[in-house]
Amino acid sequence: MKEKYHRAITEEVLRPFFAPAALEEIIRANVGQDALRYQFGHDHFHYDNSAFRAGDAYLAEQRRQVIETLQQTGPVSVARAAFGRLTHSAQDFYAHSNYITLWRERNPDAAPEQIDPLLPEILADARLVSGRIYAPLEYFSFFSLFAPLVLPLLPRDSHAWMNKDDPSRPGFQEAYVAARKRTRLELEEIRRVLSPAQWQAWSK
Ligand SMILES: [Zn+2]
Incomplete structure (x- = not known):
């Protein structure tokens, strides 16, 4: 998903729960996952190349880090950064896999909401897959100037063809709503195990 939408989803879902400075720490860690150095060899950050098992393990690790840090009254910024990384991967799952297509197949007339x-x-x-990164050609598709040139050269199971990273892509609206709902669920799952004092320290 493009940075703009990671930011919008995270802000929209978390604003009622976090103080502005705390929210900004989460958002910074979320969008930081798309730094250029994390675009290569970090499939699990973005659920690319059908790295579902590694992606799920990464999410679980970030979740654990949030909870343990807060339970041990560690630095709240560490817990916020871990939650930012977690929300990034959770949001990318819908933008990079065919989850939306498989949902649409079962619910042809449902509204995205x-x-x-x-x-x-x-x-x-068994048909759940995510876009393959065909290196090095695929990397050119990350730049809007080159994208139209390389797209016809890439196979249909590539990231370039499968992504729902921005509104120009089919299924973006569904991916956006799913990412929003998932972000909320991830927050609830963590909040459930925190004491009121831990929650207070994390969010304020
Ligand atoms: Zn990403």
């Missing part, structure tokens, strides 16, 4: 971001039957569908 109705999407359930964690349907077990889709997560277990």
Whole structure:
């Protein structure tokens, strides 16, 4: 997903819960995952190349880091940064996999707002894949100037063809809503295990 949308989703979902400075720390860590050095060899950050197992493990690790840091009254900025990284990957899952396509197939007439971001039957569908990065050609597609030139040269299972990173891509609206709902669920899952004092320290 493009930085603009990671930022918009994270802000929209978390603004009611976090003080502005705390929220900014989370957003900075979220969009920091798309730094150029993390675009290569970091499939699990972005759920590229069908790295579902590694992506899920990465998410679990960030979740654990948030909770343990807060339970041990460690630095709240560490917990906020981990949550920012977590939300980035969770949001990219919908932009880079065919989850939206598989949901649409089951719900041809549903409004995007109705999407359930964690349907077990889709997560277990053997056809669930995410865009492959065809290096080095694929890297040119990250730049809008080159994208139209390399797109015809890349296979249909490539990241360039499959992504829902911005509104020009089919399925973007559904991916946006699913990413928003998932961000909210991730927050709730963590909040549930925190004491009021831990929550207060993290969010204010
Ligand atoms: Zn990403």
